[in-house]
Amino acid sequence: MxxxxxxxxxxxxxxxxxxxxxxxxxxxxxxxxxxxxxxxxxxxxxxxxxxxxxxxxxxxxxxxxxxxxxxxxxxxxxxxxxxxxxxxxxxxxxxxxxxxxxxxxxxxxxxxxxxxxxxxxxxxxxxxxxGSEPSPGRAPEWAGSVRIGGMNTKPVNLTEALASFDDVYSPRIVARMNDYDVRIAHTLGEHVWHVHEDTDEFFLVLDGRFDIAIRDAAGVETTVVLHKGDTFVVPKGTEHKPSSPGGSILMFEPSGTLTTGDRHEGEVPGNVDSTTGHELP
Known part of the structure; x- marks a missing residue:
């Protein structure tokens, strides 16, 4: 047949x-x-x-x-x-x-x-x-044996999810909504100066402290200091470099967004994972 x-x-x-x-x-x-x-x-x-x-x-x-x-x-x-x-x-x-x-x-x-x-x-x-704006819809996933990966519909406990991995600056995808990923990550040390040309980037500090250095068009740098419960949005096209003495964050950004941006300054540190996000274990 x-x-x-x-x-x-x-x-x-x-x-x-x-x-x-x-x-x-x-x-x-x-x-x-x-x-x-x-x-x-x-x-x-x-x-x-x-x-x-x-x-x-x-x-x-x-x-x-x-x-x-x-x-x-x-x-x-x-x-x-x-x-x-x-x-x-x-x-x-x-x-x-x-x-x-x-x-x-x-x-x-x-x-x-x-x-x-x-x-x-x-x-x-x-x-x-x-170069057009995506229409609302589900983020794709492979189902059955034809497509692989994707997200399940079960609730995700963020505390348990964070406890399931130790890597820093290596986000895990805990949910997808329309064309966006909800990601969590452990933070420690310096990230890299980078920029997302076409998308804003949302941060919510889940634990510890998370600093974001911002560089304006004139090259002037300022630092935003965030603590547990604080949120901040880095506007698209803005050069920024996160750093942290230790903590964890939640991010909300379009699927496929690279952690080191569309471009970055210098070499990527060994403690930074240049990725579009990993699935939870």
């Missing part, structure tokens, strides 16, 4: 070559498909994504002139899932088409849910490449 498939697509007002170039780079995955994995890493020419179930392999087919973006995800269990995907030219624009395969044990609800999540990924890709 043939498996059931559904084609999910999105029209993008950019040249097919531009879309292919961006989407075929595994390093861009957390920006347009953050549910596939919260972080990506290249090791000896092979790409891996971090998921709640463990590290999973990810590989596109070889570069080609036909817009083929088929890719395989090797789950932590060793199972390999093949996902057909194409960038189809349409004049100076294009259509991105993802073929979603229904697995044998999928319910109608699971299959429809996966289709809506794939659509959310493609819509995010459209907004990124067209």
């Amino acid at each position: 043939a498996s059931q498939s559904r084609h999910v697509s999105e029209w993008i007002d950019r040249r097919a070559a531009d879309v292919y170039e961006y989407a075929s780079d595994p390093a861009n995955l957390p920006k347009w498909a953050p549910g596939l994995g919260s972080a990506v890493e290249e090791v000896d020419g092979h790409w891996f994504v971090e998921t709640p179930s463990g590290r999973a392999g990810f590989a596109f087919v070889g570069r080609n002139e036909y817009g083929v973006l088929d890719h395989e995800v090797t789950l932590p269990s060793g199972e390999v899932v093949h996902n057909p995907m194409r960038v189809v030219p349409d004049g100076d624009a294009c259509e991105v088409v993802f073929t979603l395969r229904r697995l044998a044990d999928m319910t109608d609800e699971d299959f429809a849910r996966d289709a809506s999540l794939v659509q959310a990924d493609l819509t995010r890709l459209k907004h990124l490449l067209e």
Whole structure:
């Protein structure tokens, strides 16, 4: 019996070559498909994504002139899932088409849910490449065995979540809302001067003290000192450098936002994890 498939697509007002170039780079995955994995890493020419179930392999087919973006995800269990995907030219624009395969044990609800999540990924890709504001919607996540990662709907106790890891400046994603992540992190020592060009950044101090040095357009630096219960928003385009004698924070920012910003000053310290956030253990 043939498996059931559904084609999910999105029209993008950019040249097919531009879309292919961006989407075929595994390093861009957390920006347009953050549910596939919260972080990506290249090791000896092979790409891996971090998921709640463990590290999973990810590989596109070889570069080609036909817009083929088929890719395989090797789950932590060793199972390999093949996902057909194409960038189809349409004049100076294009259509991105993802073929979603229904697995044998999928319910109608699971299959429809996966289709809506794939659509959310493609819509995010459209907004990124067209430079438009994303429309409200769920942050994507991989369901069942087709997509991996994602968030559950159970309540998360922040105290228990913070106790589950020790790394500093290495945020864990505790929830997703629309196109935003809610992240928590331990803080200790100096971060790095960096800037988020297109998004504000919200901080809530959960424990201890958290300082944010701010540098204005004239190069004048001031420091905002925050204590437990304090909140502060760093406006987009503002250079800033956090530091802390010890504590923990909660952050609210768009999915795919890198902890070291769109650009940063100098080398990233060894105590700072340059990441788009990790799933909770």
